[in-house]
Amino acid sequence: MEKEQLAVYFIAGTPNCLTTIEETLQAAIDGGIAMFQFREKGEGALTGERKKQIALRLQAKCKQAGIPFIINDDIALAIDIAADGVHIGQEDEPASVVREKIKGGIVGVSVHTMDEFEKAIADGADYVGTGPIYVTATKTDTRPVAGTTLIRKMKDKYPDFPIVGIGGITIENAEEVMKAGADGVSVITAISHAKNPKQAASQLKNVFSRTQ
Numbered sequence: 001m002e003k004e005q006l007a008v009y010f011i012a013g014t015p016n017c018l019t020t021i022e023e024t025l026q027a028a029i030d031g032g033i034a035m036f037q038f039r040e041k042g043e044g045a046l047t048g049e050r051k052k053q054i055a056l057r058l059q060a061k062c063k064q065a066g067i068p069f070i071i072n073d074d075i076a077l078a079i080d081i082a083a084d085g086v087h088i089g090q091e092d093e094p095a096s097v098v099r100e101k102i103k104g105g106i107v108g109v110s111v112h113t114m115d116e117f118e119k120a121i122a123d124g125a126d127y128v129g130t131g132p133i134y135v136t137a138t139k140t141d142t143r144p145v146a147g148t149t150l151i152r153k154m155k156d157k158y159p160d161f162p163i164v165g166i167g168g169i170t171i172e173n174a175e176e177v178m179k180a181g182a183d184g185v186s187v188i189t190a191i192s193h194a195k196n197p198k199q200a201a202s203q204l205k206n207v208f209s210r211t212q
């Protein structure tokens, strides 16, 4: 994968969206997101065939826009529909096992320490996500708020490895995350709850451009 694909990495599932997830994703694409993760989690999340049908519709949008379509946690679904990749955390299937299953696809791994980061690299991750950088209301079972310290340490030691920050990132604080060395920002609320999701995505892209 290209590091530039992490610039504005939008994540969403149906429970996160104020209108339909298709409309929200289309607006985010029109605003300039570079990658999308389908994370169907939380109260009211779809499962089974309904989840698969939505995934297929979102995958088609990403394909048309030429951006990677990543599935959170659900490796079986990702393989079933030939998604571009998966994102897994420390509590999910081990990255080394997922790497084998996903073959040439993108594997993203959540990390919270240098040890987890170096293990993710050794296991064959394509990028890592780290957070929560700031306070988030979207996910309750996060680690403590971390700020940007780990991003700086990771970039110091592995300047070329793709890293994205996540958790409580907004148009206002995204610059700090990118200046710390992140290759991009992962956001849910900043786009999915924005009055104008297209504009929010575009503003995040502008923050990325001016920090390069």
Ligand SMILES: Cc1ncc(COP(=O)(O)OP(=O)(O)O)c(N)n1
Residues within 6 Å of the ligand: 009, 011, 037, 039, 041, 072, 073, 087, 088, 089, 090, 091, 092, 108, 109, 110, 128, 129, 130, 131, 139, 164, 166, 186
């Ligand atoms: C880009 C990115 N970074 C981190 C996460 C969090 O993954 P995880 O720790 O597995 O938590 P869940 O998202 O599965 O609740 C992510 N999804 N994406």
Ligand SMILES: Cc1nc(C(=O)O)sc1CCOP(=O)(O)O
Residues within 6 Å of the ligand: 110, 130, 131, 132, 133, 135, 136, 137, 138, 139, 142, 143, 166, 167, 168, 169, 186, 187, 188, 189, 190
């Ligand atoms: C999915 C997720 N993972 C996190 C982590 O710290 O690993 S924080 C988070 C939620 C991000 O949502 P928002 O942009 O609305 O804060």
Ligand SMILES: [Mg+2]
Residues within 6 Å of the ligand: 072, 073, 087, 088, 089, 092
């Ligand atoms: Mg997970």
